[in-house]
Amino acid sequence: MPTLFRLLSALPLWLLHAIGAALGWVVFCLSPTYRRRFVGNAAGAGYTLADVRAAVGHAGRMVAEAPRLWSARALPPCEMRNAECVERAWAAGRGVVFLTPHIGCFELSVQATAQRWSPVHGPITILYRPARQPWLARVMATARNRPGIQAVPTTLQGVRQLIKALRRGEAVGLLPDQVPPQGLGVWSPFFGRPAYTMTLAARLAQQTGAAVVLARCERLPRGRGYTLHFEDMREQPLAPELDAAVLQINQAMEHLIRQSPGQYLWGYARYKSPRGERHTGPQHQEGGA
Template identity: 70%
Template structure:
């Protein structure tokens, strides 16, 4: 398996190639960043980080544990001490795949596995690889269907943890329109439903890549202005604002090219909510 510094170097080149080759991607990147108040020069580092995200996946899924440190873990400890399940929320920021791995390595032995959602690939062989790779020690990957959601609810009620990407656009009928950086974005309602139904503590997670492949810093913090509002619309806005808060801490590692404001796709699948 290639070292992380090499994968990140190759990924940075891949990110810039993709950016230069696609006018649509460039336009969406610039437009999304501008909505948040950033000039391209302030977030140009995110172009390389998008490529690093892709290049590091095989290492994250199949390789040995990577170096990291945790900051802000006291809020996680406090939630477990209260006997509550934990709902980790992280946007498409930094190495969001590793956020759950780090939390699992730190707390799953004592408090049970972290359950995360994933969207199965269309190709059966790739779907099997993704399922196997994401079931790392202390982690349980469940598909984005009704069965997966039920497993997440059960895990939270047992006092375990689950992870979601609440800035992922859900299918039609599984979200609501809510402001995100000042523009309405179709936003999943699953996070709000899970928190309201189980009383889980909402914890924000942000995994920052260190330079030169030195590993990661995983930041945890409580939801600002906690607790989560009981009104569903207000709670949804509260979560979007929390994601903005995280993104503004590392804007050069956010996936500005992600189609956050796209129309939701129409599908017949049961309610789900994204992957983490």
């Protein structure tokens, strides 16, 4: 597998995306469970399969482009839009919390951001859970700890390192639509349906006063590269109440997803129960991160 990984990393982006799109449709057609979840999640957000059919191929592109992003020394072309809001966040001097959902090329979001701002403002710290396969764990460890990126374990010690980074005026990056383990989230509406949602993103911003910046890395057609869009939440600061702040972040993720629904991972099990919990529902709320 490592040999195949290296071979794939040498292919041009347009070819990787073509292979990935085909792979995405193969999985969609062969897996009834994945297909039902994909269609159901999209329908819950008000989209038909026809509306978001492009997302089937983009899910495969995400997999196919990983070898290139993790192994290449040079990043693919990535234009940044509204980088001014990131500059304003740095100018506040309280650190930056970058948030992005499972949309487009979220791997490149942190890499491109680190390449531009880490030489001046220090590394971006991200949480990292090693893969079970030893070879993949080694590859991911190398990829995630690229220049300007500091990957920390998904443990209490890792969370402490996130807080320390923000208090040094640095940045952290999170995927707030990722289902956390039991006890590290609350039930909060996501596209109108209760979803177990991490409290970590809200707590980090509340405890440190860090600026919150939203990011969305959009794939361009025919492997021409990416566009990384930034937005801030200055017009609607996070509420001091945890549940309200978590809901605000969910709504911000919905806002990003609706800007390019054809690139969201609708097949992600967003509404599953957290590990260690048998029942779902807003009545089973747990404490924060």
